[in-house]
Amino acid sequence: MDFRLTEDQTALRAATRELLARLYPPERLREDAAGCGPPRLDRELWRALGDAGLFSLRLPEAEGGVGLGMPEAVLVFEEAGRALLPGPLVATHLAAGIVPGAAAGEVVVTVVDGDAAEWLEEADCVLEGFGETGVLGPYPAQTEPIRSVDPLTPLHRLPHDAAAGRAGPEAELLTCAQQIGSAARTLDLAVQHARTREQFGRPIGSFQAVKHLCADMLVRLEMARTAVYAAAVTGLPEEHFPAMLLAREAAGRNARDCLQVFGGMGFTWEAEVHLHIKRGWVLGVRGRSDRSYEEAVAEQLAKGAEWTF
Structure with missing residues (x-):
């Protein structure tokens, strides 16, 4: 596909x-x-x-x-x-x-x-x-x-x-889309800062530790984005559940890694990254828990499901 x-x-x-x-x-x-x-x-x-x-x-x-x-x-x-x-x-x-x-x-x-x-x-x-x-x-x-x-x-x-029931699959998928958008933005912020911020006379992006952080952010984003796109196209439960997990992880971990690239400056109001961290926390606790998604993925695997990404 x-x-x-x-x-x-x-x-x-x-x-x-x-x-x-x-x-x-x-x-x-x-x-x-x-x-x-x-x-x-x-x-x-x-x-x-x-x-x-x-x-x-x-x-x-x-x-x-x-x-x-x-x-x-x-x-x-x-x-x-x-x-x-x-x-x-x-x-x-x-x-x-x-x-x-x-x-x-x-x-x-x-x-x-x-x-x-x-x-x-x-x-x-x-x-x-x-x-x-x-x-x-x-x-x-x-x-x-x-x-x-x-x-x-x-x-x-x-x-x-x-209290009412949890949001349905469409609401969850659109929330996932917001999460991968946040993950993409924090990746861009981290890369831009790594290129312009200098330490010891060199851009911090030239240091291996910062390179690894940015590379991990990119891989995490693309994995989540592919899963969410697949779930949007197919509408299948076996695509839906891993998309929830990967999007939530990408938003949360990319924001934290971006903050690591920014250092102490990332906690200040003029830095956008701390707002992505906070939105990621709020979106991450809405809907079902990670464990419920993990159990759903395990159940699909037990039934022999195959993923398209």
């Missing part, structure tokens, strides 16, 4: 990167992260994303959508993860066609994932899982704000009796 991108897919990815660089550049990311008080969702940005087709990407053209599939959605959400775009992107995308106004970015939709929900106070509609039923307006159950490690992902904990 050929997983190489078509010309249209390559153009879509390039156009999305250009759009997000204009709508949400790294400078604005750092400004938002350094703001005081709870983060506020930029409704103008949300509508611009709707106008660009991010939420209606997989809706049929007859319903006002773009008419593309999951492989294209993965490419777009990879770029969103690269830019650390804030907001309940996955929930709003999956609600397009179910919740009026979601496709156009006029309505912000979040979802209850286990016992937590993100961007609850900013949401116009809260879905109890990715079915066709939702709760319009504020969630009726008593909620408790959680101090999120990611300054751009506000979280609320719900009472145990109000």
Whole structure:
């Protein structure tokens, strides 16, 4: 099976990167992260994303959508993860066609994932899982704000009796796409810093230890990206489960290795890498645990499954 991108897919990815660089550049990311008080969702940005087709990407053209599939959605959400775009992107995308106004970015939709929900106070509609039923307006159950490690992902904990099931395979795959986008961005940051930062009169990228870190980041990224693309194309469970594991590992470990390349500077607010670490932590605990994915992979192996990557 050929997983190489078509010309249209390559153009879509390039156009999305250009759009997000204009709508949400790294400078604005750092400004938002350094703001005081709870983060506020930029409704103008949300509508611009709707106008660009991010939420209606997989809706049929007859319903006002773009008419593309999951492989294209993965490419777009990879770029969103690269830019650390804030907001309940996955929930709003999956609600397009179910919740009026979601496709156009006029309505912000979040979802209850286990016992937590993100961007609850900013949401116009809260879905109890990715079915066709939702709760319009504020969630009726008593909620408790959680101090999120990611300054751009506000979280609320719900009472145990109000908790819903975990997000489905589509939500998990789009989250994986965000994770590999983050892993790609931290790789680029590490390589750029290794080329320009000098120590003992030489770029630090000339030192073997730094070379090994960057090489490991690249291998980790490409393994995860291939797995996620394969899962998006085939839709098979035996592709889905390893994609979850590899994407989560790539986002987390690449961010930590990037921080190692940056040294102490990586912990400061002007460095973007620490924001990728924090987003990776938040995304890494959403959905099912690593162990549940590992058990699913082991079960598929026991059945004789063969992977395409």
